[in-house]
Amino acid sequence: MTGPGVSGPFARFVGVGLGVDVHSPPDWRALLTSGIPCDFFEVYTRGELAGAQAIKAAAGDLPLLYHDDALDPAFPAPPDAELLETCAANMAAVGAPWCVSELATRRLGERYLDFFQPMLLNQEAARACADNMRRLDAALPGRVVAENPPYQLPVGPWHVLDALAWVTDAAQVPCVLDLGHLLSFQLCRGLEPLSGLDGFPLERVWELHVAGAQIETTDGVALYHDAHGAAEIPPTLLEMLAEVAPRCPQLRAITIEIEDADLERTARQVEQTRAAVQGLLDARSRA
C-alpha cells in the first residue's frame, strides 16, 4: 500500500527522536553530548549541504532522517529540478532512508509567501499533490513521506485526513501524521482532536510528529500557532500521541520538532513524549 520499504534501523520502530534545524537553536552538537535520550535526529538543513555533512560526521551511529521544506509539493507543477537535486544531495549526505515533505507550498510561482499555504482540501489539489509525491518518490535516493500540513484556514470540503489518505493512496507513499497539524485542522472545524481517524489507513503512518504550539483565541476563533521548540507541547497533543501511536502498525519514528528550544525545554519535551509512548518503547526494548 505504500510502495517499497526501507532497510537499516528504520525498518522497524526506532523510538523517539528530535527534529533539529542546523540553523536554529538548540545546537545539535550540544544535544549529542547532553545526555538527553534521543533515538534519532530528523535533520532540517534548508538545503545547506555542509550542514548535512557536518551532522552526519558528528552523529556517529545515531540514525538520521531528512526533512525538506523547499520542494512545495502542493504547488501544481513538477518540483524545481535544482531544488530536487539539492534535496537528494542532502538526503544522501545524512544517509536518510526517507525525506519528509509537507503537503503545502511556500511559493506560488515566483512569489514567496512567507507562510506555508497548505493544500486545498479537494480532489484537484489532492491529485496535484499525489502527482508531485510520485515524482519525488521516483527521483530521490530514498522514499518521500507525505506530511499533513498545519491549517489556520482550511479551504475545500474535505477533511485533512481524507486528503492525506487520498494522496498517499494515489502516490503509493507512506505518511507522517503531524499531530499538532491535525489538531490545528480540527480546531478550525470545531472537531474533536482525533475526529476522522477511525477511517484513516493507519498502516501508512511511518512517523508521528509532535511539537510545541500556542493556541490563540480571538473573537471566538482559535488559531493554532505551530511554534515548535518556542512553546510547550500542549497536553492534548500528548494525549493524542498516546492514543494514536499504538494503533500504527508500521510506525518507525516519533519526532519532537524542537527548533528554537533550549536544552531544558528539550529535555522536558523528550520526557513527556517518551512517557506518552512508554509502552511502545518498552516493547521495542524487549524485541
Next chain:
Amino acid sequence: MSLLEDMLALERVRRRPADLEREAQAHPVLHTVEPQRLRAVSASFARHVLGRWWQPRFGATFSQVADPAGLATRLIAGDAFEAAVGEDETAAVLIQGVLALREAGQLEAPEWLEDLLAYEYLLEVGLPRRAQGLEPDAAAEARLFVGRVRWFEGGRLSRPLAVAQFAVDVAALREGEEPEEECPPLAFGWDADGALEVPLSYEAADALELLASGASDAVVDEAFGEHGPALREALTELGFVA
C-alpha cells in the same frame, strides 16, 4: 478556474478579507471559507509580517505611527505587497505603502515620519545593499529621498557618499531619545565592512557637493572664503576627499 488560480485567490483574500465574497464568485472553493476565521487569520498574518519583515529594521518608524498593526494590515493588502522581494528586502512594499497612505491622508503620524523612514531605510537597506553590491529599489528610493538625500560620487571624492538633510533629529528618535532641536546634515559612506555616518556642518555639505563636481581648491576657497581650507582639511581627514 485552475487550481493555481484558486490558490492565488486564497492568498489574496488572506490579505484582503473584505474581498472574500467577490473572489468566491470566481473561485467557488472559497465559499468554504469562514469569514470570521478569515478575518482573524488575516490580522494574525499582518502581525506576523510586521514582526518579521519590518519591525526589526523600521522599529522607530512604526513606533511613531498611531496604529502599527493597522498600518501592517493595509500594507499587506496593497498591490505592492505582491511584488515584495523576499521578506521585503528592498523595503519597497513599506515605502510605497507608507507614501501612498500619507498622500491620501490616511496615516496618522508626525509630519516628519518620512524623514525617519528615510533614515532607517538608509541604515537598514540602502547602504547595506550598496555595500553588498546589491541593487536598491530605485523607484521607491527616488520617491522617499526627494528633498532629503543626495548621492555624490566622483570628482575629487575618494568614495561614494550620501548626504542627507532631515527635518528632525532622526538619530535620536531611532535610539528612543528626545530629539535635539538642531538636525545638521549627515554624511553616509559605505563599503564591504559596513556603513559610516558622520554629522556635517551645512558648509561642509555644500563643500562636498562642490568637490564631487571636481571643483579645485581655489574654487572651494572662493566659495567659502576663509573657511575654505579648514573645510577641505576636515573632509580630507574624514577620508571623503582624495
